[in-house]
Amino acid sequence: MAAMASVDDAWSQSCQKNAPGQRLVGNPFQLWFQTDPKKIRVGEFFKLHVSICSIDGSTLPKLLKVNAGMPTHGHGMNYRPTVENLAPGKFLAKGLMMHMAGKWLLRFEFGQGDKVTHLQTTVTLK
Amino acid sequence: MRRLLFGPIAGLLFVATTPPAIANGNISFTEIEKAAILSHGPWPPKFRPDPSNRVSGKKSAVTFGRELFRSRFLSRSRRHSCLTCHNPDLAYADGLTRSSAIATVDRNAIALANLRLNRWYGWDGSSDNLWAQSIRPILDPREMNATAGLVAERIRSDVPFSRGYKNVFDSNPKSDDNQKILVNLGKALAAFQETIVTPPSRFDEFRSALENNNLKKIGRYPLAAKRGLKTFIGKGKCNLCHLGPNFTNGEFDDAGVRYFKASGGVDKGRYGGIQNLKKSPYTLLGKFNDNPKNAPGIATQHVARSHQSWGQFRVPSLRNISKTAPFMHDGSVPTLRDVVRHYSELNEERLHLDGSGLLRRLNLSEREISDLVAFLKTL
Structure with missing residues (x-):
């Protein structure tokens, strides 16, 4: 429960400058995310707490999908995560599981009107 | 990089020279290799009753x-x-x-x-x-x-x-x-x-000795098995799928084995498995689960059937593997040596066209094949 509480705390502060978690810069917004549990292990399910934070006050896009794959192996996850929009700009992705050690590409898909954009980052599992 | 040295005279060398060097006839493991080896234990794991089954462990x-x-x-x-x-x-x-x-x-x-x-x-x-x-x-x-x-x-x-x-x-x-x-x-x-659990194996004894730096016990593990283990976590990359204490990632892959059934037709493998799962009244998402709160069926909720699932079969545990011949989902591979040879000489054209690029022919020497078999026999 302690780990959950800390993720939730971080989530509530996610658009603040020094919030713990990872940040990806989009245009014109930033994506903040933290895994739950914080340490991802091979073969274990995890969730992603995601916030989309405006940079210039413009309307925020919506997180549509989260996915991951291993480019060097040419495969993705064996599971299709679901995304819940819990509050404006706050999302919870469930059902992620990386079944192999190595470099994974974690990919976020956003939609705003007809426009779909992506942000991605690398996750390395040992 | 610091290497750890094991063999009949390893103890003496270890005391005399730190860090130790590779000596003829001995096998050394780097710290990275050691971490990989230790990740295959400890064994056996602590029993945890199945929350979906109220009589599990009773x-x-x-x-x-x-x-x-x-x-x-x-x-x-x-x-x-x-x-x-x-x-x-x-x-x-x-x-x-x-x-x-x-x-x-x-x-x-x-x-x-x-x-x-x-x-x-x-x-x-x-x-x-x-x-x-x-x-x-x-x-x-x-x-x-x-x-x-x-x-x-x-x-x-x-x-x-x-x-x-x-x-x-x-x-x-x-x-x-x-x-x-x-x-x-x-x-x-x-x-x-659930009570059928394989006892600690010769590999587990070696792993434990490695963890505790017990050079005498490390020396008892056969050299061929040590070489095979090195191939398993190195050149062979077998531990990408056969990982953890149970030597499996618990998932599915295309191992390049035929998927035509002897009775005719194609064995859909994982693709059919997910179809059956979704139709079954006996899953963790159904009314027979005794504790949906603690066994919510996350995997079943999110499992995705894709074209890649065709012809995929489970990655089996390798524990006790020397006693469970014949091998593969259709029993088409008679011996452990044949299994290793299968991956060594893999027919890459046999693999799923849209499948992962994970499996590649290993091109192992006869000695490497023998060593891998020696290692597998200690599981």
Whole structure:
């Protein structure tokens, strides 16, 4: 429960400058995310707490999908995560599981009107 | 990079020179290799009851499940039992290419051991829990060919089994409906099968010695097995899929084995497994799960069927592997040496066109093949 509480705390502060978690810069917004549990292990399910934070006050896009794959192996996850929009700009992705050690590409898909954009980052599992 | 040195005289060298160097005839492991080796333990893991099965870990259920496992009572003809395909003298497999009861099935019998660690059951993962997997052969027309009604009626009319049922489930089979009785029998069978755990192996002794830097015990592990282990976590990259204490990632892949069935047609593998899972009333998402809060079926909620799932089969555990021949989902590979040779000489054109690029021909030497086999035999 302690780990959950800390993720939730971080989530509530996610658009603040020094919030713990990872940040990806989009245009014109930033994506903040933290895994739950914080340490991802091979073969274990995890969730992603995601916030989309405006940079210039413009309307925020919506997180549509989260996915991951291993480019060097040419495969993705064996599971299709679901995304819940819990509050404006706050999302919870469930059902992620990386079944192999190595470099994974974690990919976020956003939609705003007809426009779909992506942000991605690398996750390395040992 | 610091290397750890093992062999008959390793102890002396280790004391005399730090960090040690590689010596002829000895095997050394880097710190990275050591970490990889240690990740395959400790063994055995602590038993955790299955929350979806309220009698998991219950002594009376284990006893009742063992009786059911041995009894021919669950088959329509009273000629077959679970033992028909899962013989304890054959590591709870049957030694056959493809198992046979009323008819020959399309797949090799999976050895029953360490089942509590699985996420999926069966070569195609049609079940997300052990009690559902235990029900499957009871209903399969090629195996026991029974129905819920048949087994329920037999339980109700047999005094010892009826008494056993009441004792375990605190419920009278005369008042329980057929489906409830069938599922409860599956849960008792699961409770028994969960107790089949492979003991610590020679590899585990080595791993423990490595962890504790016990050079004497490290020296007892055969050199060929050490070389094979080095290939397993190195050139062979076998540990990408065969990882952790149970030597499996619990998932599915295309190993380049034929997927045409001997009986004709194509074995869909994981693709068909997910289809069956979604249709089954016996999953963790269904009403027979005893504790949806603690066994919510996350994997079943999110499992995705894709074109890549065609012809994928489970990545089996490698524990006890030397006792469970023949190998692969269709039993088409007779010996461990043949398995290693299969990956060494892999026909890459045989792999799924849209599949992962993970498997590549290993091009192992004869000695590397022998060493890998020597290692696998210590599991």
